[in-house]
Amino acid sequence: MRATEISIIIVYILLCILLGFWAQKKISSSNSEIDNYYAAGRNIGTVANSLAILAALGSGGSFMAGPGSVWQLGIPFLSWMTVGSIVGFALASILVAKPLRNSKKVTVTEFLTDRYDGSKAIKIAVPIVIIMGSGMYLMSQMKAGGLITSYVTGLSYEWGLVIIALVFILYVSMGGMLAVTWTNLVQGFLMILITLTLLCASLIHLPTAWGDFIKETTVQNSNLGTVGSTVPIAGYLGAFVTWATAVCITPHLVMRIFTSTNARSAKLSLNISMLIYGILMLGLVFFITPYIGTLEETLLQSHASDMWLLLIAESFFGPIMMGIIAAGIMAAVMSSTDSLLLAISSAVAYDLYKGVINTKADQKKTLWVSMVVTWFIGLVVMLLTLNPPQYLVVLYTGAVGFMVAALFSSMVLGIWWKHANVQGAITSILVGGISFLISFFIFDMPYNSEILIALPLSFLTMITVSFYTERPSKEILKKMENYHSNKAEEGISNESIKKVT
Template identity: 85%
Template sequence: MKFIEVTIIIFYILFCILLGIWAQKRISTSDSGVDNYYAAGRNVGTVANSLAILAALGSGGSFMAGPGSVWQLGIPFLTWMTVGSIVGFALASILVARPLRNSRKVTVPEFLNDRYGGNKIIKIAVPIVIILGSGMYLMSQMKAGGLITSYVTGLSYEWGLVVIALVFILYVSMGGMLAVTWTNLLQGSLMILITLSLFTACIIHLPTSWMDFFKESATRNPTLGTVGTTVPIVGYLGAFVTWATAVCITPHLVMRIFTSTDARSAKLSLNISMLIYGILMLGLTFLTAPFIGTFGEAVLQNYASDMWLLLIAESMFGPIMMGIIAAGIMAAVMSSTDSLLLAISSAVAYDLYKGVINPKANQKKTLFMSTVVTWIIGIVVMVLALNPPEYLVVLYTVQ
């Protein structure tokens, strides 16, 4: 067990749980508990929301699995995917931000239901699509959480998954979007900190110039920089289109628009987070991927590709910094997991239960249903994640 790393992560997790308890108390004493639970009171500022959006998108698949996926699938694939997500942010700021924020709704299905005059099919179908799609995405984040917990505690992947999944479920079920927003601020800041730290460390530890180092790595692994070797060229276009459209419609990202103070703030938040995300993802990929070639074949075979970033960091940092990095990667995982859990619970409790099954349900019943659903969905996905697909990035791109 890595005691220093474990201690840092425990303090981080306790902080998230305390935020959940604080948010629960605030919601329970508020007359606008539903707005607080699902939209964080609609008063999140531009800078705070930019960090929260960055945290929601910057998942375990982005920051933890990126370098390993690039080594296996090639830089062109991840580059097209990342550029697609950047384009998606711009489209969302132009096409989605203003109508959603000005609608005064709290969920995407509620907005669409109002937009199309209460169509019964839309009222039922949209929440179901959100539940299924977000559930698959959530499974990839659960896997990342299990891997990082296993790394710092020495537990098996399965027990690491169970431990961290219960933490995810606990603080989301207590505090909803209010708790998610405050934890996302910390998570977004941690993600920027560890990425910049890795940038600096990689530059310091370059054995030669970066260009020569990359060429050497590409010689060891010809698929690293070639086009069409591991993924058909049409697959690159598919990754681009998928992410350019996904950002505009992915519920756990779009829900952040409802939390903005106004439409202008929502637009700015999307574009600021777009710039930061693009720089961090592309920089992290191009700087860290060549270091994978320095590992022996035995190391690469004994560790899942989603763990290789941690191996790179471990070769450059001591225990204290590794604890911070592990907490930062955990933050990336938690930030997407909590947003996804909230998107699913709101689809079930607010859109299906209150919107279709029991329209007369009061605030107390709706919030109680959200809590119950969060636990049920969280545990079901946790069980499914005990035997997940191999690549995190591919898992949530193709689902």
């Protein structure tokens, strides 16, 4: 057991729980509990939201598992994925940031329901997609949390998973998006600090010139830099397309757009996050991964590849710094986990329960259901994660790919194409989601390439069905104009200023 590391981790976890209690108290005293719980009062500034978005995307699968995944799957695969994420932030800032923020909604389902004339089928189908996709994504984060807790405490992976899962569920169920936002600020700052610290240490401990070190590493692991050696080209393209489209629809990222003070702030936050995320990830790939070749083979074989970053850090630092690094990696894991838990609970409690089952439910009852759902979903996913898949990065990319295949065309075309209608949206969700699942579970396809079939089918269905069925009503077209209106943006900005003053 690592006493120093455990002490630092405990202090960090207690901070997160205290923030959860504080957020719960603030929400309970507010006149607008729903807005505070799901959208943090729509009052999060640009810098704070940039860190929160970075934290929500920078998961255990990227920051913790990145170097090990690169060593196993090759630099080209992770590079395409990282570049896709960078492109995704830019696309989201152009395609969806302003319309989503101007809509004054709090969830993806609520926005799509509003756009598609209150369709009950949309109200039901979209939350189901979010629950399935975010649940798969959540498994990867809980696995990472279990690994890091096991590393620090010396307990088995299973006990590490149980301990950290209970912490995740506790503070999210108490404080919702307000708690998630404040913990994300801490987590985003820690992720930047720890990654930069690791990069500096890697430069200080270079055994030879960096260029020579890279060359020696590629000789030792010939698959590291060879295109197509570990994953077919289709897998690269699929990973790129998945992450280039993910930010536009992934609920735990889209919900951060709803928390922005205004549309301009949402756009700027996305682009700042894009820049920081790209620098940190590429730094890990090219400066930390070569050190895996310096570790003993027996050590690598006795630990999951998702933990190899910790083994490298151990060769650089002593117990105190390792405790801080462990807390930073835990922050990366927690930042995605809490956002995903909130996305799932909102899909069930706000979208399905309040939106379909009990439309007259008041704020307190809806929030109570949300807390119950957070515990239920969290515990179910925890049990499923006791026997997780091998690669975190492949699991969560597959989860995101499913949500993209189902929702991207209805979201983007719904914002920008006046012909997009209810019939087209419903059929595209069904065709995109089902074709992805069939490709994923039935056919033996390269990692993450299913999106290359499912997304075009979803778009084709959306366009064809919408074109040959009834055009949207004048009321819907007016809503579309409001999504893009500068006056709506200014109105939201003025409303936010009034809240502050």
